[in-house]
Each structure stands twice: as C-alpha cells, then as structure tokens.
Amino acid sequence: MSLITTLARLEAVDTGRAQPLATVRHRHLSERPLVFVPLTTAGEAGAPLGALVGTDRDAPRLLVVPQPRDRDLRFTFLAELADVVLPYVDAYGDAVEAAERSETDPETGKRVKVEVELCADAPQLIVPSRAGIDFVRLLGRSMRFRRTAEQDPETPHPAPPRVPLLGRWLTHFGERARVPGSALLLALTDVLSRHWATGQSSLEDQHLGALLAWIAPPEGEPGAEAALRAELQRDAKGQLLCPPAGPATDPAFDNKLLAPAIERYDRARTALGAAEDGLEADDRLGELTAAEQHIRDLVESRTRPTWDAVWRGLDLLRGLPEGAHAADRWTRDRWSFTGHRDGVLAGEPPQPRRDDAVTAANKLATREREQARLEAQEALDDPLVMAGRRLAGEAFAGEVTDVVMAYSESKRPSPRPLVTIRTDDRPHLGERAKVYRSLGGKPQSAEFVEYVEREDGDGDGDGDGDRVRGRGEDGGADAGTDADEAAAGLSVVLRIVDKMGRGKEPEPGSVPEKGDQICFTLFEHEQRGGAKLPDPEETPWTHGGPPTESTEAAEATGATGRTGAAAAALPEPDPVTEEDLL
C-alpha cells in the first residue's frame, strides 16, 4: 500500500467517511451496462441458485433454479441467462466503424495496414464483487464445451441451443477482466475501492454493503458504524439485513430459509409425479408452483438489496468525470470484443481448457504492459494519483526557475537545453536518470544532470515551499529526518533531449520556459511492445515442443463442431479409487 493510500485510510478512520483516492473516474462506464448479481449454491461448485440480471435498474430479470442439483433446471436457468446476455452482447456487434490494424502480409512478410471493422461500442458486465468475476469465469468454463443436440445428436445431456455460446462469451469476459485497466467485466467493489479509501481493511472492502457504508454513510452516522451494521446486523429471525453480495450466501439464510423451501419444493415435485388423476395433479401443481414462487421470493429478497447497491455504486462513480485515458483503454476493450466477435463468427472453436506455452507467455506480457500503462495513465490523468507518485519519489513537480540553451557535441549540434526546476518533492533520481513529461499528450524525455542548492535553502523564507514540504512530513509520519530537510532545499537540473524538432533551434513551445509549472515522472508514459514470441507450432524443446495432437484434435473438432470426438480427445478422468468413496 502506498504512503498516500495509508494516509487516506487514516483520514477515513479519523473523519468517519471514505476519502477520495482519485479526482477522476479511471474506468470507462458504459451508458447501458448489464448488471449481473448471481447467487451460488453452498457446497456445490458451479451450481447457480439464481440471479438478477438486466440493464434497467427498475426492472431486473429474476432467474432462479428451484432445485440447484437438478441439471435440467440448471440448463433452463442458463438458457434464460443466455436469452438476456446474448441479445445484449449481440447488439454491440452490429454497429461498427472502419479502423486500421497492422498485420503481417503472408506473402511478403512485411507489416502492412489493413482495413478492419471495429465495434463502435462494447458491452459491459458489472458484478458486485471480485468473487462475482470468478463465478462468471466458472460459468463460462462449465458451458463452453457443452454440446447442443444440433451439434451432436448423440450427446447424453444436450445443452439448450445458445448455452455453449454464452459460455464462450462469459469466458471471454472473465479472461479480459484479468487485463489491468480493462472494463468489459468490472467488479464494483474493485472499482469503488480504486476511487475511495475507507477506514477498513481491503478484505473488508470486498463487502459491497460495508464499502458503500463508508463512501456514502447515512446522514449523521460514522462510516465505521454503518459498515459494521451492514456486515453484521440481523433481523428478528436471525437474517442479515444487508445480505452478502454473493455469489456465496449467508449460512443462516441457507439453513433457516432456503433449505426448508427447497425441501418443500422437492416434496411438491414428488407428489406431483405420484398424482393419480388430473384433479389431484392440478392441486399438486398448484402446490409446486407455490413452492417455486417461495424460492423465487427468497432469492429475490437476497439479490435485490445487492442489485440496488450496485446501481447506487454506479451513481457514485458516474459523479466523477471520466479520466482522459479511460477512453483509450476502452478502445482496447472494443478491440478485444471485436476480436472475439470475429472469432465466433468465423466458427473458431471455444477457448481451450488451458493456454499453451506461447499463448500463456503472450497473455502475461500483454498484462504486464497494460499494468505499466495503466499506472502511468492514471497518474497523468489525475493530480491526486500523481501526488501519490510524487510522495513515493517517482515524480516531481515544480516551477521552472532557469532555462539555459545548450547543444549536443556532434557534427550537427542539436538543442539540449538545461532546465532548472525548483521542487519540494524528493525524487529518487540516480545518475543520468531519465525523466519524462507530457508535452501535448506525447512524452518528452530529459536527463537528470544535478541537484543544485537553492537560495532559499532551508525553506524558512519560502512559505509555499514550507507548506508543501510539511505535507510530505505528515505522510511519512516521522520522515522529517535531517536528510529530508537537506533534500527539500534543492532544485533539479535536467537536460531536455527530444521532441524539439529537427532544426538547430527547438520548435516553439517544445522547451519549458521560466515560470512554467511543470511535472516530470521517473516512469515512462508509454510502453514498448515486447519481442514477438514464436508461433505455438514452433514451441521450442525447452517448453515441451509444439502442443500435442490431442489438444489440437480437440480444437479441430471444436472448429467443425459436429462430432463427439472432442470429448474423446480430452484426457481421461482419474480412475475412481477406494479412497474416493466414503
């Protein structure tokens, strides 16, 4: 945790309210997000109990599995979910704009620009908490390899038509959510705690109710009390007033309310099956419907508070203006969405169960690049985030006090002006360290030359400097050592090295002027792409060679999508041993 976050959390404890960590919103929010509040069955991994889903905050669609262990009912649930999610996703696949992408020409081997489609907007899924993202991933995995009766007439438990496709989309959303800064699938608790610091631990921040209690506590109530109430308060029947955001449910709910309700439903179903004549069946159907309705009511009663909380959280986030680079990152999300749309349309197989060596390495490289990009962009977009980086010695801001023109020592001397900046920050500048500033949105680099003693050395005569330095000391608790005092009286001399044009004289506006307020970072603003990895079929011997035939076969059959060979090509399950049975 950075010093500034610690400070914000301390302030939150002190004031009883969450403190801002950002002045802008660092994630794109769709005009029309699809909110998904799922519940899962305790003790049964991947068995959904129900969900609220939809784009209209006043009219969520309630989906319920009255007997979660019944696979047919589970399929019905998934088919209904597909009926909500897929039309929403498809709607974004139609509106496209022309874009360019560089591709390697297969004939010449050169990089060429090709015109491609880019979806003008992309769908956005919002789940209440991080566990919700895992659940989306789990649902995706459980569905994408299912076969429908149309794909494989002999499959023993055919899935409803659109369920495998939903699985592929949910897998894509889940996988994209692992890319730092992406917004196709967001966990609201993550986004909220990016923007506000509460006075509780980050583990507690994953409780949506408690998190919102800190950010927007009820009138006159301190955040800590409101959060505690959200976490613990129960009604007369022992039920939580603010049910957990899921997908896991509260055990008291499972035991006291849900279990009896499901038992009643099971009894009603058995009774209906045993009905001997139409009249009796009618009666018992009535009882079954009532039992199912009861479960539906229960599920709604646990999901609706979360549903409303999600929309309240979105309102809070919408109160912040969107950060300048968030749109840039959203464009990457659009590319990702378009890419998967194209893959589905082209009849590509579902995502494999495991990444091969090359895919895994490529994904890791992409995510590391996006993480660095995100950190740089958030700082550039938001003075409060930049303040945190300055406090950490990774950036510094100040006033330009002197500019001396100088030139490089080469045959064609280029401008290398020396700029002196008075700063009260304490950057960790090493010898000839590179620093960057944003010049019209592009990074301009400079080289650290030296520190010079400031005339107002000890800061006594400089009210402004004193104040800023004082802030740093508060943050460091007792960081006011002698060494720090010495550092505060320094100016930084930099040599600007690029973005000044090709001429002997720098282009106007490309060199800072005396009196300018300026901010340099020690981190780069843009990320270089890494080296290209070999193709999967050229995986070297150190990494086990190219992917084996069985995985390829699985993918190939998936591509044709008509035979049952995919299942045959999967590795055999472990044999059942005596230890497996109680």
Next chain:
Amino acid sequence: MTPASPSPFDPGAEAARATGAILRDTLHGAHRGVVVDSPPGAGKSTLVVRAALELAEAGRPLMVIAQTNAQVDDLVLRLAEKNPELPVGRLHSSDTDPYDKALDDLPNVRKSAKAADLSGLDVVISTAAKWAHVKGVEPWRHAIVDEAYQMRSDALLAVAGLFERALFVGDPGQLDPFSIVGSEQWAGLSYDPSASAVTTLLAHNPELPQHRLPVSWRLPASAGPLVSDAFYPYTPFRSGTGHADRRLAFAVPSDGSSPDRVIDEAAETGWGLLELPARHTPRTDPEAVRALAQVVRRLLDRGGAATSERSPDPAPLTADRIAVGTAHRDQAASVRAALAELGAGGVTVDTANRLQGREYDVTVVLHPLSGRPDATAFHLETGRLCVLASRHRHACIVVCRAGVTDLLDDHPSTEPVQLGVTVKFPDGWEANHAVLSHLSEHRVSWRP
C-alpha cells in the same frame, strides 16, 4: 567446523572435480542441456567464462545469454581478460549508452545492435531481452544461459529457438523472477510463464544432467554453514576458506558506541546484529536508516583492513568494498540520502534484486522485516534474505528492530497451495527463523 574425517575436505580439488564433470557433459554429453546449480560465490562466472573459452576453442559457435546489461559487459570483460585474441560480439540495444564504455578499449570485441553484423564471431553475448528480437538466423550450435534461475520461463521461450543445446547456470537460492501482474492462472502448468526458466526446462526435460558447484569462495567460514543450512538444506556447500584465512581489523579502537560494538562483533565473528527497540515504523524507518548510516560511517572512519587468501597484505576497507542492502527502493534512497549527509557517498546502496551477483568485503543490511506490522510473502521471500546475507567476504551487519521473531510467529506462511507446483524448501518463514536465531548470538542493542 570441519568434522574429523579420514580424508580432509579439499575445497580446490572438490571444485575442480565438479567443474571437470560439467565441462565434460557440456562438450561431449549426449543431452541437449546441462544445468548447473551454484551457491553464492561458487565461481559461477568463472565457470561460464571457462566453458565459453573451451567451446570456442572446440570450434563451436556460441551464444551467451545473460539477464542484465551489466552482467553481459562483465562477461565480455572477463572473456577478454582470459583470452584477448578471442573474437567476441557484443549485441546491444539501440538506446543511448547501451554498453560499458570499457568495451571500446578491447580490439577484438565487436559491438553492434544488429545480430547480422556479428555473425561468424566465436562468441556473441547479449541480454535475453535483446536476443528475443533476433529472428531469421541460423541457430547457434551452443548457448550458455547465465543466471538461469533469475530468467523467466517466457524469456527462455522467446530465445530457445536460437540454439540447439545449452548450458544453464544459476543460483537456485536467490530471488525468483517475478511478474507485476497475477499469474495464478498458469500455476501448476509445466510452462508457467512466470516460473523460472530452469523450472520449465527441467519439467519438460527431467533427464538432463544436473550439477552443483560444491564450494563457495566468497563466503567466509563464518557464513558458509549458516547460509548453506538456512537456504540450501538439501544441497549443502562448503566455504572454500578456513576461519584463519580471513581477518578484518580496525586501526581505530572502538569508542564504545553501539555502531562500534556491532562492528567489532562482526569483525570478530563474521556476523553482527544491531537491534533497535521494537516499534512499528514506516518503510523508511528514520531511526534504523540513521543507525545504518552511522555504522557505515564508522566502518570507513576506523581504518579497516581486510586480510584474505587473495594477498598476503591486508587490503584497506574502502567505500567501494562496502555495500548496504535493503528490500525496497525507497529504503535504499533514504539510506543514500543519510549517507550523503554523513559524507559517505561512495558506498553501494541497493535493493536485494540489484545486489544479486555482487560481492563486497562488508555488507550492512536493513532487515526486510524490521519494523513491519506484517510479514508478507514479499518480505518473507527466501531469496531476498539469502541475497542480503550472502554478498560479503568478511562480515555482515544486520540492522533490525526487535520483535521480528514474534512477528514471524504471528504470520505463518499462508500462501495458497497450488496443485502441480513444487513446494519450495526451505520456505521464507523457516529461513528467516534460522538466520535470526544465529544472529541473536551476535546481538548489540542500540543505545543512541
């Protein structure tokens, strides 16, 4: 320390035997790869240089893959020192100042940013990152991968197509490679891109011969057993020197202050623990930083002289023979500032990551867990403590807040167990306890 045994341990002969076996497997073995585990200061770089020279002599074109530019330049200089006639290529990036200027004085070292300019040279050396950009060339018959345990699996994936067979050399006890984003998704896969290159290599090629260098020439007899027991319990090594071979003496006697007392303790026994009162502090604990700076200042002021097997005369303990190690960069920065204020500028101050592979006479270490309220996986990492505790030839002084033992007991390792991942022994918790219990015998309490 040497147990009474019929045949006394001869470090030189043991090391020579191991090196011989390694070179035999490398030059004449049937396997595509050879792995060499080397404890701290066991002559890994010497081995790399020797293997490179022998391969070049045998007429096999060789590429050498190191992890950082500093390591590459260091290898080039060592090669040129051993054989100034050898044509060596230094492949470098197109940034400004891509290589050490000292390379410009070597007539047989050709430098270029393009691999094609260096084709035909006996040995071509570069970083893994730069090699990854080399495409469409005839594969080298042989490669040496240096610091292979610090290389990530995905970096090896990018370059493995460039060579037919390779010698992988590294220290398994140092810091594992890391990634700045989560990679649990691939945990347990044999080719987990965030694992170390050697882990992936051996998972796919378990039959490869594995060798071990048995003797540390850097670590003194006082440090060998502790580092071996704490960090290499299943692959023990010995110190190449005896207790009598190294001596650290000071011209100026102790003034009785805590820094002087801990310096004397460390000079005498090889270890010193300067213990500050227990307290939760910010990462850049000002008191600890100040104490550390004062220890360094006194080390310089007291006219230290280090006697070792290298030369009959004592060598003065100068600033370039002292290093300060920390866990975090901001800690290093505040130590640097504190040292600058005391006029002790020439001392190396760096994080464990950057001190890997370096060697000094005396090291002063800010304990990674000092003043912390919690023991996270980062601070517990075995490799971090191992690097910090194994950079010295004579003595290591650790500056730490009291109470770390209790902190450890309050925070047992809680990392989730991942299926298919080999559990690494010893874990940081265990190693930290082992080191602390040894250090507690050399404790000096801080008195301002």
